[in-house]
Every structure is written in C-alpha cells, then in structure tokens.
Amino acid sequence: MSDDVQHALHEAIPLLAPVTDIPRVEAEILLGHLLGVNRAMLIAHPERTIPPDKLAAFHNLVRQRAEGCPLPYLTGRAEFYGLEFHVTPDVLIPRPETETLMDLALAARPRSVVDVGTGSGCIAVALAVHLPQATVYAIDISPAALAVAQENVERHGVADRVILMVGDVLGPRPGPVDLVVSNPPYIPTGECGSLPLSVREYEPCLALDGGPDGLTIIRRLLAQAPAVLRPGGKLLIEIGAEQGEDAVNLARTFYPKATVRVHPDLAGRDRVLEVQT
Ligand SMILES: C[S@@+](CC[C@H](N)C(=O)[O-])C[C@H]1O[C@@H](n2cnc3c(N)ncnc32)[C@H](O)[C@@H]1O
Incomplete structure (x- = not known):
C-alpha cells in the first residue's frame, strides 16, 4: 500500500467492498483509529504521510476486516444508546435492536435493576447513566466478559452504582429489585451454524446459543426472577423475532396473574417480552 492517506484509502476500499456497504467509511475509521485522528482530519489532509509501522498495521487491519472480522473488534469500540463502549471478542457487539429494551427499561423508572448476561455492560451502564438514582446489578457467567464490563463501568463513571x-442467570440472588432486564442468548442451537460468518466465527458462542429451542436461559430467568423481584416488579427480556408467541406462553405458565406482552423493535419485529407482575 502507498504511504499517504489518499493512496492507502484508495487501495483499501476495493478490499473491503465485499464485506461492507460502506468501504470508504470503514477504511477511514480503521486508519483514523491507528493514527489517533478522526475521519474529518483524514479527509482534510489526504496528502499526509503514514509512518511505515502504521501503514503495516493498517494493512493488517484491512486484511482482518476483509476476512470478516467485525469492525468494532478491530477498533475496540462500539456505540450503544449514544454512549461509546469498549468491546473485545469476549463480548457480544451491542446491537441497535437492544435499544428497544433500553427504552422500555428507562420508561419503567426503576430504582434498582438486575441485568442478566451483561456482556460488555452496555445495558447496565446505559441504565446507570440515565437513571442517576438507580443501583444496577450486572451478572454474567463469563469472567472475561465481566472484565470488559468493568472497564466500561469505570469509563462512564458509574462504578459506585x-x-x-x-x-x-440469577444465581447470585441480588436485590430485591424493581426490574429484571436481560438480553440473553436466544438463538436456537441448530440455527447458530447459519448465522452470518462475521457473527458465528467471531462473536462468543456463549452470547448467542440459547439451547435447543433458543429459550433455555429465558425459561430459567422466568423461573428464578420471583426470588429477586419486589412485589409488583417487572421483567423485560429481549427475544428473537420468531419467539414472541412461545415466550408469551412460557411467561403465562410461570406468571398466570401477570400482564404479559411482547413489544416490537423499530423494524416492527417481536423483540421484548414484558412481564408486569
Ligand atoms: C446476547 S449477549 C448480551 C450482552 C449484552 N447484555 C448486550 O446486550 O449486548 C448474552 C450474554 O449472556 C451471557 N450468558 C450466557 N449464559 C449465561 C448464564 N447462564 N448466566 C449468565 N450469563 C450468561 C453471555 O456471556 C453474554 O455476555
């Protein structure tokens, strides 16, 4: 690759085009990440010379991205609910559809929450940032994911809450709390092999595989939640677009007296199971 910004980008774009609809933007993000500058700076100074070590590192990142590695794992950054989070391959990359769960959780105005399967900590941290009075317990079975969450908790100044x-699941028995939220693994095991390569090869299986029908963790969450919920407490659980009916039926067997409903995401697909006890 040539050693100025313009040529390096020009050579990277066709390599990235097979894996992204926005190859120029992604090339600029990767180069900006390595040079410690924003995209506007790169665009303003296309003639800037790239030092050989940075150029070699750029070449390496472009190759990994062209092989299918998701961009956030290469830059170590992902955005969720208007906040920037550190991510590594030990955690799921936060998804825009999970913002539906966030909207519903904030609308409930809880003073205490438990987030099951916190991963990067994106839900727990965003709740703590937007609910300055709330205490949030964040559980994950993966110590490696919790190390990433710890970094995000500190980055956003909410370590005290x-x-x-x-x-x-809810084994640590935190609480009692007003709200249980979770974006659990919910892909049926048999479907994990058909996920896009960038998901199945790079994101943690532990974050995706929800057992034979995808509902294993959701079933356990519903069974365990009464031990941590205050009377009148609420559960909000992200589900797959095809799981609405099964999730509602399951929730009604565990909570025959509760109000149970499913909320759609912005694309109109079933996304969040709500159980108002
Ligand atoms: C779909 S990811 C969600 C991560 C993050 N909350 C988000 O929304 O981006 C599910 C998370 O659940 C965790 N997990 C899987 N099985 C679990 C279990 N039995 N108990 C607690 N956490 C679990 C995984 O390690 C993973 O971090």
Whole structure:
C-alpha cells in the first residue's frame, strides 16, 4: 500500500467492498483509529504521510476486516444508546435492536435493576447513566466478559452504582429489585451454524446459543426472577423475532396473574417480552 492517506484509502476500499456497504467509511475509521485522528482530519489532509509501522498495521487491519472480522473488534469500540463502549471478542457487539429494551427499561423508572448476561455492560451502564438514582446489578457467567464490563463501568463513571457479579442467570440472588432486564442468548442451537460468518466465527458462542429451542436461559430467568423481584416488579427480556408467541406462553405458565406482552423493535419485529407482575 502507498504511504499517504489518499493512496492507502484508495487501495483499501476495493478490499473491503465485499464485506461492507460502506468501504470508504470503514477504511477511514480503521486508519483514523491507528493514527489517533478522526475521519474529518483524514479527509482534510489526504496528502499526509503514514509512518511505515502504521501503514503495516493498517494493512493488517484491512486484511482482518476483509476476512470478516467485525469492525468494532478491530477498533475496540462500539456505540450503544449514544454512549461509546469498549468491546473485545469476549463480548457480544451491542446491537441497535437492544435499544428497544433500553427504552422500555428507562420508561419503567426503576430504582434498582438486575441485568442478566451483561456482556460488555452496555445495558447496565446505559441504565446507570440515565437513571442517576438507580443501583444496577450486572451478572454474567463469563469472567472475561465481566472484565470488559468493568472497564466500561469505570469509563462512564458509574462504578459506585453498577455491581458486577459472576454467576449463572440469577444465581447470585441480588436485590430485591424493581426490574429484571436481560438480553440473553436466544438463538436456537441448530440455527447458530447459519448465522452470518462475521457473527458465528467471531462473536462468543456463549452470547448467542440459547439451547435447543433458543429459550433455555429465558425459561430459567422466568423461573428464578420471583426470588429477586419486589412485589409488583417487572421483567423485560429481549427475544428473537420468531419467539414472541412461545415466550408469551412460557411467561403465562410461570406468571398466570401477570400482564404479559411482547413489544416490537423499530423494524416492527417481536423483540421484548414484558412481564408486569
Ligand atoms: C446476547 S449477549 C448480551 C450482552 C449484552 N447484555 C448486550 O446486550 O449486548 C448474552 C450474554 O449472556 C451471557 N450468558 C450466557 N449464559 C449465561 C448464564 N447462564 N448466566 C449468565 N450469563 C450468561 C453471555 O456471556 C453474554 O455476555
């Protein structure tokens, strides 16, 4: 690759085009990440010379991206609910559809929350930032994911109100709380192999695989939640677009007296199971 910005970008774009609709933007993000400058700076100074070590590193990142590695794992950054989060391959990359769960959680105005399967901590941290009075317990079975969450909790200055716990579903028994939220693994095991390569080869299987029908963790969450919820408490659980009916039926068997409904995401697909006890 040539050693100025314009030529380096020009050569990277066709390599990235097969894996993204925005190859120029992604090339600029990767180069900007390595040079410690924003995209506007690159666009303003296309003649800038790139030092050989940075050029070699850019070449390496472009190759990894062209092989399918998601951009956030290469830059270590992802945005969720208007906040920037550190991410590594130990955590799921936060998804825009999870913002529906966030909207519903904030609307409930809880003073205490538990987030099950916190991963990068994106939900727990965003809740703590937007609810300055709230205490948030954040559980994950993966210590490696919790190390990433710890970094995000500190980055956003909410370490005094987000309590990280390693554990299996609600095993650590935090609370009692007003709200249980979760974006659990919910892909049926048999469908994990058909996920896009950038997901199945790079994102943690532990964050995706929801067991034979995709509902294994959701079933366990519904069963365990009464032990941590205050009377009148609420559950908000992200589900797959095809799981609405099964999730509602499941919730009604565990909570026959509760108000149970499913909320769509912005694309109109079933996305969040709500159980108002
Ligand atoms: C779909 S990811 C969600 C991550 C993050 N909350 C988000 O919305 O981006 C699911 C998370 O659940 C965790 N997990 C999987 N099985 C679990 C279990 N039995 N108990 C607690 N956490 C679990 C995974 O490690 C992963 O971080």
